[in-house]
Amino acid sequence: MTQDKPLLIAVIAGEHSGDLLGAGLLRELRRRQPNIEFIGVGGPLMEAEGLKSLVPMDDLAVMGLAEVLGRLRTLLAHRKTLVKTFLERQPSLFIGIDAPDFNLPIAKRLKAQGIATLHYVSPSVWAWRQGRIKGIKQSVDHVLCLLPFEKEFYDKHQLPATFVGHPLADSIPLQWDQEQAREDIHLTDRERGQRQVVALLPGSRAGEIARLGPVFLQAAQQYLERHPQTLFISPMISAARAKQFRALQQQLAPELSLQLIDGQSRSAMAAADALVLTSGTVTLEAMLIKRPMVVAYRFNWLTFQIMRHMFKAPFFSLPNLLAGRELVPELLQDEVNPERIVAAIEQQLEAADHGELITTFTRLHHRLQRDADKVSADVALSLATSSDSSI
Known part of the structure; x- marks a missing residue:
């Protein structure tokens, strides 16, 4: 050369x-x-x-x-x-x-x-x-x-x-201030200080939103009935995905208080008290930001029938794979229903309150830096x- x-x-x-x-x-x-x-x-x-x-x-x-x-x-x-x-x-x-x-x-x-x-x-x-x-x-x-x-x-x-x-472990700080994150995504003073915030992340692909969006919204509606002060937020990767998710919300949960955010997925996660999200790299981001989460995924029926006989790992979410145990709830295929999502959110918030979850997230963060x-x-x-x- x-x-x-x-x-x-x-x-x-x-x-x-x-x-x-x-x-x-x-x-x-x-x-x-x-x-x-x-x-x-x-x-x-x-x-x-x-x-x-x-x-x-x-x-x-x-x-x-x-x-x-x-x-x-x-x-x-x-x-x-x-x-x-x-x-x-x-x-x-x-x-x-x-x-x-x-x-x-x-x-x-x-x-x-x-x-x-x-x-x-x-x-x-x-x-x-x-x-x-x-x-x-x-x-x-x-x-x-x-x-x-x-x-x-x-x-x-x-x-x-x-x-x-993982580069994400290098770029995401060990502590992400929740109050600042809420300000960054333009929540009002009341929303920043007095309301519980739950983020819904049904995926970045149209197919994922079609499969997971309805059940995420139905779970949010049920959670709101049990926790009336909850605000729901959802970062969207594009205007097309935002339009798709908003249409589902208007059809299935029109009374739900849902703020769609243009991008800023990490700030949205940091602003939340708990997350309901799809599987993939986003679960690692959530772990590094140290927010309680429920991981849910539904495959196309044919894809799932093929994969269910081939998958050998004990978990499918990255936090659990890294921890070597069930650190966060995983819901797959028919397990993805509103009742189980609501119960899992509540369980994760309780674990975070005791500090054990955040301590483990921090240890795994250091390991990946x-x-x-x-x-x-x-x-x-x-x-x-x-x-x-x-x-």
Whole structure:
């Protein structure tokens, strides 16, 4: 590589959480290596760090086996385009950020052509379909793990891996002032000081809101009957999702006092006394912000029938997986009903009042603080420069 030729890195993130992880990594790489170019797929955060996105990230944001089948033609067309471009451009490194079903086949093609490959966010191979480890070893040179028990799994299978911690643990403060958060999302003086606040987070995808929104709203209505001073808030990732959720609320719980918030999901969580939320990275954010939570998820029926026989982990929410025990209530599929959600909120608030829940959240927060962006950049640059020196 000549002195003035930029270091070219290909990177693909498939959804908002990957865009967030990728932005921190790209920012750190650019800080260390100003003469660098990023191509691939990402959202607005990665694009702000210089990524040239070749296809819309939203096209890749599909969750669930049945849902993927409906978008398969588009996904395969994008994959073909990206592989062709990467092979023509010959990046020094390919980084797949999460989205393993999309990213690992691309990594396999590139690795076979001598391009170094790095996967950021371990697939949940420790939880289900453990036989996938063979394909992962064929596809990637190194895995960046967000959780400590993931590295132990890869060590056992002789695949290089680094526990980098989680960038969220680095960026979210150990204590988040609730009063300030309520001010930040513009609650009134009375709402800030006198009312109990419960946040509803039914997901960022239209399908998630369609499946979880109705039962979250019905649970909120029942909770309000038992706790009349409660105010409900709900951060929405976009105007389209806000319109969808508001329509459900007007249909199912028109009397409910519900404030929709444009973005600001972390401030909304910090402002709340308790959270009802979908599974995923948002549960980790809630744990780091240290608010009591109830985690609920419903899959498409076909997806659930397939996955129920394959899932081996004892829990599906990140707080419980990290704690190794049921720290927060998990409700899945038919368990997701208003009565169980209401009872679980009350149980979580009682545990938080005793301080045990918040103490455990704080201990787990410390465990995940590893300066993930810097550790990940160390590994990425090592692979990229090793690849260049072998050319």
